[in-house]
Amino acid sequence: MKAVTVPRFGGPEVLRVTAVPDPSPDPGQVRVRVYAAGVQPVDLAIREGRAPLGMELTPGLIPGNEFAGVVDAVGAGVHDWAVGDEVLGFRLLGCAAELVVADATQLVRKPAGMPWEHAGALSASGQTAHLALSTLKVGAGDTVLVHGATGGVGTVAVQLALAWGATVIGTASARNHDHLRELGAIPVGYGEGLVERVRAVAPQGVDAAFDAAGRGALEASVELVADRSRIGTVVDYAAAGRLGAVGIRGQRTAARLAGLVALWEAGGLRMEIAEAFPLERAADAHRLVGTGHVRGKVVLVP
Known part of the structure; x- marks a missing residue:
């Protein structure tokens, strides 16, 4: 072969x-x-x-x-x-x-x-996204931040969280914002000023954050989510250990x-x-x- x-x-x-x-x-x-x-x-x-x-x-x-x-x-x-x-x-x-x-x-x-x-x-x-959201105990009524929301893992994570009754905010480049809206998520641009942009669209606060992107996503997440056991990553395990977040494996x-x-x-x-x-x-x-x-x-x- x-x-x-x-x-x-x-x-x-x-x-x-x-x-x-x-x-x-x-x-x-x-x-x-x-x-x-x-x-x-x-x-x-x-x-x-x-x-x-x-x-x-x-x-x-x-x-x-x-x-x-x-x-x-x-x-x-x-x-x-x-x-x-x-x-x-x-x-x-x-x-x-x-x-x-x-x-x-x-x-x-x-x-x-x-x-x-x-x-x-x-x-x-699909299984990575499912495992991550389950580990972070995402459910009905939650507001969830998904970093890298239009990548392979992020796209599934957005849809699963919505199916489980959560409100989803997803980070993506501007060219993918319409795609995220079509999926049912609230898009925000990543990069400098991310924390303020998320707070503007989620004045009620953020309950959980899932990092499928890296590039400083966990540092932003700890400013937005009070419970660090509900902040997880599948890409930046070093930062998770440093910040007290969850390095998701399974x-x-x-x-x-x-x-x-x-x-x-x-x-x-x-x-x-x-x-x-x-x-x-x-x-x-x-x-x-x-x-x-x-x-x-x-x-x-x-």
């Missing part, structure tokens, strides 16, 4: 598309022919050799941690999935390829009407992913795809994500 590989750690230019042996499913596993695979900021960190907590990296790895496609082989003991099933799922590494093997418990059935690009981009951002689960799929089917979750690239342009996909100004998700389409 063809796969994106990292023969040495470095910038986007190190990525190569190479022929590697087809993976075979072990007992309890399923092999999926990949139709779409999302690209995350963590993929860029891995490409540079910066391992997430608890992960050991070796050159030659295949990046990617979410995918959607069609089951084409099942391992012994797998009874819930069959060849031809359309699925979306997740695993650590290996997804930026034509074929991926995953544990059968890490898959969810893809709705017939869900575009492949949306299915391939839902798991990582495990992805098929149950959480299934809930997100159900919300999509009900019309309560809209996915935004910034651009889709073939495997051969994986470096361009990484460069685009690396700008930090992507609206929605970038995907690879083998």
Whole structure:
């Protein structure tokens, strides 16, 4: 099969598309022919050799941690999935390829009407947003500030918070303010003066803040939210430790992913795809994500 590989750690230019042996499913596993695979900021960190907590990296790895496609082989003991099933799922590494093997418990059935690009981009951002808002105890009546509200994680976080009954203020560049209004959020520009702009649109105060952007978002949040246990980040763990905020980490689960799929089917979750690239342009996909100004998700389409 063809796969994106990292023969040495470095910038986007190190990525190569190479022929590697087809993976075979072990007992309890399923092999999926990949139709779409999302690209995350963590993929860029891995490409540079910066391992997430608890992960050991070796050159030659295949990046990617979410995918959607069609089951084409099942391992012994797998009874819930069959060849031809359309699925979306997740695993650590290996997804930026034509074929991926995953544990059968890490898959969810893809709705017939869900575009492949949306299915391939839902798991990582969707589950991160869901975990973050759950950790921060966001619920009905809250006013929530989402930093990086039009990125992959932020877009889902905005919609989940609204679905859970919160009022949402989202930071974004001016060109994305109309998009945030369409989602139902109150947009504010990031940068100098952010605290004052948020106070102007939320005189009642802010109950929780979720940082999916970095760049000083936590420093602004502690001026706006009284309870620091309700300020969390998935990007700036050093600042969280320094300020007494929450560095959000957790495990992805098929149950959480299934809930997100159900919300999509009900019309309560809209996915935004910034651009889709073939495997051969994986470096361009990484460069685009690396700008930090992507609206929605970038995907690879083998």
